[in-house]
Amino acid sequence: MSRSASIKDVANHARVAVGTVSNVLNYPDRVSQRTKDRVLQAIDELGFVRNDAARQLRAGHSRTIGLIVLDVGNPFFTSVVRAAEDAAALQGSAVLLGDSGHDAGRESNYIDLFQEQRVQGLLISPVGDVTERLDQLRERGVPTVLVDRLADEAKYSSVSVDDDAGGYLAARHLLDTGRRRLAFVGGPTSIRQVEDRLQGAQRAVAEVPDASLEILDSAGQTVLAGRGVGDQLVRRAAGELPDGVFCANDLLALGVMQSLTMLHTLRIPEDIALIGYDDIDFAVSAVVPLSSIRQPTEALGRTAIELLAEELDSDKPRHRAVIFTPELVVRQSTAGPEGSSAETRSGSSEEAAATAG
Amino acid sequence: MSRSASIKDVANHARVAVGTVSNVLNYPDRVSQRTKDRVLQAIDELGFVRNDAARQLRAGHSRTIGLIVLDVGNPFFTSVVRAAEDAAALQGSAVLLGDSGHDAGRESNYIDLFQEQRVQGLLISPVGDVTERLDQLRERGVPTVLVDRLADEAKYSSVSVDDDAGGYLAARHLLDTGRRRLAFVGGPTSIRQVEDRLQGAQRAVAEVPDASLEILDSAGQTVLAGRGVGDQLVRRAAGELPDGVFCANDLLALGVMQSLTMLHTLRIPEDIALIGYDDIDFAVSAVVPLSSIRQPTEALGRTAIELLAEELDSDKPRHRAVIFTPELVVRQSTAGPEGSSAETRSGSSEEAAATAG
DNA sequence: CCGATTCTTTGAATCGTTTCATTGTTACGA
DNA sequence: TCGTAACAATGAAACGATTCAAAGAATCGG
Incomplete structure (x- = not known):
């Protein structure tokens, strides 16, 4: 008893x-x-x-891996987490999950907790400046892999997604389907992701002589912010309108879509093609199914665990930064004039563009 | 080093x-x-x-609580988890999170893992039939609290939400704002939640002499399923239409809303009032902000931890089943003819309707 | 200055598992 | 039948923190 x-x-x-x-x-x-x-x-x-405590006391380390994400509610991270758990289970480890909620304090608490638990290693999508803590951990033989953040290969392994490539992919797709007057909708470019996606889009536009890219600053990354931008667009004269809009994320795109379809003066994709980023669940069930850029979240989680295992196996401090290329998901919102309706994917096949450190 | x-x-x-x-x-x-x-x-x-392992070896138990949810990606559980973590932190415990993903195998693995970790107690939103495992745990002094499931008070404590009351609240609100020809949209009534919400709605309708409730079976609980139902509605003759629609969840409601607003023949809320259930993030930023029923997720998580603490403190096996009442969130989609536009909440003030076991 | 009291510090025992040198057992070829 | 492998089983030591009886030091009143 x-x-x-x-x-x-x-x-x-x-x-x-x-x-x-x-x-x-x-x-x-x-x-x-x-x-x-x-x-x-x-x-x-x-x-x-x-009794696992006795076991790991003797062993000197646990069979668990710490994973700290910015927001478990975010589908991006949810998917990463699940993939990491599965990959860890395959090698006989369990994942301890921590949700920092973008809060440096909570993040720090989780690092403390995991250190007391003597986790084998740590996967983290950092909020604050934790490099000092991580260095300290590394010195004690607890390797860290940064998730969704490109790291200095001299110090850490990391897995991330190439946002520039994603932006290029999106803009290129709009250009390939005949659009020339493009617009980019995105929050403050101080956010690295937004900045990179914009940069990629500009790169694609620069490749096509008569193409242009207008930047529409949105006040945030929400559906409502998108609707704000959309409302501005519908008030414009016909000649001033873009014919292809690339939003920095799907929420913005859905907001823009709401504005455009609500008044029924502009049609998607005939008058304006629309593409988002992230491929959230709602994208497929929008009024007009939304084209988007999908990030290889499962590969991120799986690879993060694999990189950690590499560091655990070899005691040489060899780090790798693996950068994934996102993929294009074509749906009705960017259908060409001929209008093929089937959903198509293209772009990266989840292969890593890896570089050795 | x-x-x-x-x-x-x-x-x-x-x-x-x-x-x-x-x-x-x-x-x-x-x-x-x-x-x-x-x-x-x-x-x-x-x-x-x-070294936490040494500490808990000596102590005989850990300072962690196991929490197994059906799906961390589901905002409902995400919120419960966060509240539980915060409440646990207050009493000096940490939460080990497991995501069963509706899979009995994964669920069982997590129970094994947590048992090896000698967790103080377990909060679980069960998939399969785990009563045997839980009985076994209880015998070893590891108490369990069931989450989002009403339990036999003789055996377990539990926290859950009264879906019947939620259904009543939704239907009552439609009736209160003058609607009389109501429709309920929901998936197979074999799902207990759907069944209960319908029952609550029927109870409300029965209280008003000239009110009626039509049941529209949806093929699932998704946006697309909702759109299917909506498409059927718009094809009806005007006289055959309901004037108030209650959907078993917000995804269905958003789907119905898409259909109705797309063709612009029916207006929300003037021609048809629409209310959903769950109050997901998207509800507030729908084309017409969606009224909904909000579940007190924070209170669920917090109370689950508190009930567990109660069981840990007293060694008498006294269990309690705490049932929460959800609350109504009024937005534009059910605005009355006079059309007050402010968002309003009413209903339960997160107080528990507790009963002793 | 002494004995009593309170405050500090000590260090061996303990928790449950794994490891490994040692001992005990069996089988087999010569 | 003996010597030697190969195989099985043993049990003490170790992991690192906490506990607690006991020893030691400081303080105080008389």
Whole structure:
């Protein structure tokens, strides 16, 4: 009832030594069948469950990996988390999940907690400046992999997504389907992601002689901010309108779509093609299914675990920064004049453009 | 570099006994200022961090609480998780989060893991039939609180939300704003939540003599399923239309809204009032801001931790089932003829309708 | 200055598992 | 039958923190 059975209880019950019970659990081959049966039966009868604390005290480290994300509610991270958990499970580790909620204090608390738990390694999508903490951890033999952030390869491994390439992909797609007067809708360019996506788009536009790119600053990254931009667009004279709009994320794109379709003066995609970024669940079920740029979240999570495993295996401090290329998901909102309606994906096939450090 | 400092290293470095270091950490009042200073300095110089495994081996239990949810990506659970983490932090515990993803296998793995970790207690939103496992845990002194599921008070504490009351609240609101020909849109009534919400709505309708409630079966709980139902509605003759529609969740409601607003033949809320359930983030930024029923997720998470604490404190097996009442959030999609536009909340003030077991 | 009291500090024992040198057992070829 | 492998089982030591009885130091009143 109260105290749960220990390996010693099992040993007594099966009339063997504690070492033998341990061998049954960890090296079954070393134990004869007869003994093994007796021990297993005792385990079953007593309902013995290994005490992980004792185990990891002896081992010197746990079999868990810490993962700190900015926001578990964000589908991007949710997907990364799930992939990381699955990949970790394959190699016999469990993931301890922490949600910093963009709060440096919570982030720091989780690092403390994980350090006390002696996690094998840490995956983190940092909020504040944690380089000092991470350096300290590395010195103690706890490697870190940065997630969704490009790191200095001299110091850390990292997995990230090439936002410039994503921006290029989006703009290029609008150009490929015949649009020339493009517009970029995005929040403050102080956000790195927004900046990079814009830069990629500009790169694509520069490749086509008669193409132009207008920048429409949005007050944030929400549906409402998008609607604000959309409302401005519908008030313009026909000649002043863009014919292709690229939004820095899907929420903005959905807001723009709401404005344009609400008044029914402009049609998507005939008058204006629209493409977003992130490929959230809502994109496919928008009034006009939204084209978007999908980030390889599963690959991010999986690769982060793999990079961590690499660092754990070899004791040489060899770091790698793996950069993924996002992929284009074509739906109705950017259908060409001929209007093929099937959903299409193209672009990266989740292959890593890896570089060695 | 390699091995991290232990309490013994600290003791040597500060020239005191290990017990003294432990006292500095756990009972600072017992130690003189001089000694304390020396020890703290040693801790700082060596970068000592407590080894939680050793601590909990000695203590016999950890300072963590296991939490297994059906889907971390679901905003409902995300919010519950965050509240539970905060409440646990207040009492000095940490939450280990597991995402079963509606998979009984993953759920079982997490129970195993948490049992090996010797968690203090378990909060679970179960997928499969885990009563046997939970009984076993209870016998070993690991209490469980069921989350978002009403439990037999003889065996477990639980926190849940009264879906019948939510359904009543939604329908009642439509009736209160003058609608009489109501329709309920929902997936298979085999889902308990859907069933209960419908029942609550029927109860409300039965209270008003000339009111009626039509049931529109949807093929699922998605935006697309909602659009399917909406498409059927717009094809009806004007006289056959409901004037108030209650959807079993917000996704369905958004789908219905898309259909109705797309063709611009029916206006929301003038021709048809629309209300959803869950109050997801998108509700407020829909083309017509969507009225909805909000579940007190924070209270769920917080209360679950509190009930667990109760069970841990007293060793008498006294269980409680706490049932929360959801609240109505009024937005434009159900605005009355006079059309007050402000967002209003009413209904439960997050107070628990508790019953003792 | 002494004995009593309170305040500090000590260090061995303990938690449950794994490891590993040692001992005990069995089997087999010569 | 003996010597030697190969195989099984043993149990003490170690991991690092906490606890607690006991020893030691400081303080105080008389």
